[in-house]
């Protein structure tokens with residue numbers, strides 16, 4: 001009996017958070033490096049299903065960098081990165097769309113539906129959800145079809161949320177002429193969180209959060225203000241794939257999202273522990 005009461009107590013601990021997040025939008029970015037295998041992915045999608053059933057409105061944005069790289073390798077197409085962004089020629093862009101939409105998006109949609117959702121997969125092209133333009137670093141670096149978000153047209157997502165669907169978004173944008181752009185999924189998630197006035201932006205990756213020293217697993221930083229996070233990029237303490245994540249969090253916060261988190265998506269129930277416990281896990285960047 002005592003065991004059972006303990007279980008009920010655990011459920012009760014979640015009540016304040018269920019109240020707080022009921023009917024609020026939470027944008028969850030699921031990174032390719034956190035999609036370790038089908039079992040881990042299924043478990044993440046079950047957690048997201050629980051969120052949906054207690055009244056939260058999750059919106060998933062997925063990455064898929066490793067699948068893109070694998071498919072490019074098979075076709076002997078070389079790809080290089082500049083500050084965490086994949087330099088994307090026309091051939092690469094075709095592979096990016098096939099990998100993200102044909103494989104990763106459909107796999108997530110299937111797992112989400114198996115877990116009991118009304119999941120619908122879409123890219124930034126659907127109803128011009130993600131209007132993109134060419135990403136310009138400076139005059140010397142040309143990243144090809146790497147895009148940045150010019151404008152989010154959130155109506156399609158709002159309609160889906162209002163009707164109980166779970167949107168699963170692939171980070172491909174479209175410009176006025178109909179050309180496709182490869183946009184880093186972290187940056188898309190930040191822009192969507194801003195456009196949807198999200199209560200939280202959660203980035204699921206393959207590391208516990210932001211580390212003071214990336215070599216030292218015990219150096220997790222639990223909380224960072226915007227300016228502290230900016231300093232970490234300037235000081236080159238945050239490098240590579242972590243740069244777009246931190247930039248995405250800062251951007252979302254500046255444009256109105258309430259809180260942003262970077263968590264290890266490979267850890268069992270990471271999402272539930274973050275949302276439904278007082279201490280949370282990972283790194284929170286806040287205003």
Ligand SMILES: Nc1ncnc2c1ncn2[C@@H]1O[C@H](COP(=O)(O)OP(=O)(O)O)[C@@H](O)[C@H]1O
Nearest residue numbers: 031032033205207210211214237238239241242
């Ligand atoms: N200060 C830091 N703290 C933690 N990770 C960092 C830091 N700086 C760079 N990284 C790197 O960023 C990686 C996460 O980015 P990435 O591999 O692109 O993930 P994803 O596929 O989830 O988008 C980590 O695995 C780590 O190697």
Ligand SMILES: CC(=O)N[C@@H](CCC(=O)OP(=O)(O)O)C(=O)O
Nearest residue numbers: 031032063064065085086184185
């Ligand atoms: C421009 C750019 O770099 N786009 C990314 C899009 C996928 C992505 O962001 O995937 P992860 O979140 O798994 O890294 C890429 O081509 O890999």
